[in-house]
Amino acid sequence: MRPIQYPITQQRITGIQQPQTIREWRGVNGFDPFSIADSFFTDAANIMTDDFPAFSTCPGYSVLGGPIGTKVLGVGVWKDTELHAVFNDGTWRKWTGTAWSAALASGLDTTAKWSFTNFEGNWPEMNLVGCNGVNGLRRYNGSTVQTFGNAPSNINYITTYQNRLWGAFGTEIRACKLDDATQWSSFPGTESDSYGKTIESIRGENVNMLSGGLSKLVIGMPNALQELYGSIPSDFSTRTVSDEIGVENNNSVLIHDSVMRGIHRDSIFEYISGGVSPDRIFSDIVRKYINGVAESAAGTDGRKLYFFVQDKILIYDTVFQTWTIRTGINATCFAVMKGEMYVGDDSGRVLKLGGSTNAGQPIEWYAVTKIFTNQSAAQKSRWLRMYAVVDLAPESVLNIYLSESKEGNDWEIVQSVTGSGMRFQRVLIPVDKFTLSNMLRLKFEGTGWARVHELTMQRRQLPLN
Numbered sequence: 001m002r003p004i005q006y007p008i009t010q011q012r013i014t015g016i017q018q019p020q021t022i023r024e025w026r027g028v029n030g031f032d033p034f035s036i037a038d039s040f041f042t043d044a045a046n047i048m049t050d051d052f053p054a055f056s057t058c059p060g061y062s063v064l065g066g067p068i069g070t071k072v073l074g075v076g077v078w079k080d081t082e083l084h085a086v087f088n089d090g091t092w093r094k095w096t097g098t099a100w101s102a103a104l105a106s107g108l109d110t111t112a113k114w115s116f117t118n119f120e121g122n123w124p125e126m127n128l129v130g131c132n133g134v135n136g137l138r139r140y141n142g143s144t145v146q147t148f149g150n151a152p153s154n155i156n157y158i159t160t161y162q163n164r165l166w167g168a169f170g171t172e173i174r175a176c177k178l179d180d181a182t183q184w185s186s187f188p189g190t191e192s193d194s195y196g197k198t199i200e201s202i203r204g205e206n207v208n209m210l211s212g213g214l215s216k217l218v219i220g221m222p223n224a225l226q227e228l229y230g231s232i233p234s235d236f237s238t239r240t241v242s243d244e245i246g247v248e249n250n251n252s253v254l255i256h257d258s259v260m261r262g263i264h265r266d267s268i269f270e271y272i273s274g275g276v277s278p279d280r281i282f283s284d285i286v287r288k289y290i291n292g293v294a295e296s297a298a299g300t301d302g303r304k305l306y307f308f309v310q311d312k313i314l315i316y317d318t319v320f321q322t323w324t325i326r327t328g329i330n331a332t333c334f335a336v337m338k339g340e341m342y343v344g345d346d347s348g349r350v351l352k353l354g355g356s357t358n359a360g361q362p363i364e365w366y367a368v369t370k371i372f373t374n375q376s377a378a379q380k381s382r383w384l385r386m387y388a389v390v391d392l393a394p395e396s397v398l399n400i401y402l403s404e405s406k407e408g409n410d411w412e413i414v415q416s417v418t419g420s421g422m423r424f425q426r427v428l429i430p431v432d433k434f435t436l437s438n439m440l441r442l443k444f445e446g447t448g449w450a451r452v453h454e455l456t457m458q459r460r461q462l463p464l465n
Contacts, residue, residue, distance in 0.1 A: 299334020
């Protein structure tokens with residue numbers, strides 16, 4: 001005879017929530033920490049979301065040669081094969097692959113920032129053209145740096161549009177003769193003439209940025225943007241894009257997938273063109289980190305957008321649409337060569353991003369979660385258990401802290417783990433001391449490479465009284 005079997009009823013203990021697991025990390029979010037999704041951090045440094053949905057330590061950097069002077073004033077790339085930099089010792093040099101060359105030009109201004117573009121025109125080969133608003137136009141033809149042309153000596157913000165070089169000084173923009181970068185004052189009355197125009201704005205501001213493209217030239221001022229259209233002097237025309245949003249400087253703008261993004265005072269805007277005004281929606285989530293802009297620069301490696309503001313680099317991943325923050329690099333300019341990102345900084349170094357260390361030193365990083373509460377923040381909790389699942393490289397250290405407050409630095413360390421030969425680890429996060437806390441937030445902090453896959457929490461809801 002078969003025995004009769006009765007199902008055993010699993011009774012759920014009243015008030016105990018099912019384990020809550022976070023496996024998708026979406027970078028930083030500067031909005032109210034009570035209201036944002038659990039997958040966001042309220043603060044972080046030196047992490048990335050390339051391993052999305054996990055997060056991991058950001059790549060490090062190597063230093064190209066030793067520091068030269070105390071500041072990099074500009075970085076340019078010739079034909080995607082040679083990296084060039086101007087330092088505040090007044091020299092223009094190129095990277096040979098093992099060291100910075102002897103000065104290709106010297107005696108340059110020691111404070112003015114440089115802009116660069118590549119242009120061929122009627123020269124026999126492509127030239128790297130640069131200027132700084134003080135020393136006139138310079139060009140590198142593959143062997144030497146030389147002055148050229150009859151452009152005004154204070155021309156600045158060099159760019160290309162419609163087979164011409166364009167520059168600006170004061171409120172005026174100027175363009176060279178068609179395909180002839182040496183002629184800036186040729187006006188015989190033909191369609192190949194040089195070109196000049198005074199740019200008017202409601203505030204009477206000077207031009208501080210030029211960005212050429214296939215279909216238009218964008219003209220920037222501190223609080224305004226204009227566009228110039230046309231292909232020949234007789235049909236060049238300008239129109240105002242915005243009288244409220246402008247750019248901090250020529251280095252604070254980048255172009256990615258035909259969209260312009262730039263830094264303006266206390267925000268980062270994007271401009272698609274086609275009659276649509278610039279907006280700041282995509283960056284509102286990190287706007288609290290842009291509290292005024294003393295120094296700024298922007299660049300892109302084709303996937304990520306880098307915006308240096310004050311003392312940090314805000315990084316937007318265009319694939320996963322996440323924001324992260326990088327610290328420890330005070331950037332003055334960005335450049336990309338052969339798909340790799342280079343950064344000039346304010347200590348005379350040119351850095352190449354990549355690798356597992358910062359010039360041989362372990363990378364320090366941290367990430368702070370939102371404040372975790374019940375559905376109502378007024379309802380009490382009994383915290384039962386908490387775990388993290390991580391990959392940790394050998395010798396890397398992971399520290400985990402807990403706090404009962406919404407913000408501040410009242411952290412208490414509850415766990416410390418050092419990586420061993422086994423990278424994949426389940427880490428217990430002791431909550432004994434915080435078991436009756438109304439709310440908790442957590443801080444991951446590490447030295448060396450780590451990847452955090454998930455965080456699991458379980459708690460009991462107590463009566464609302």
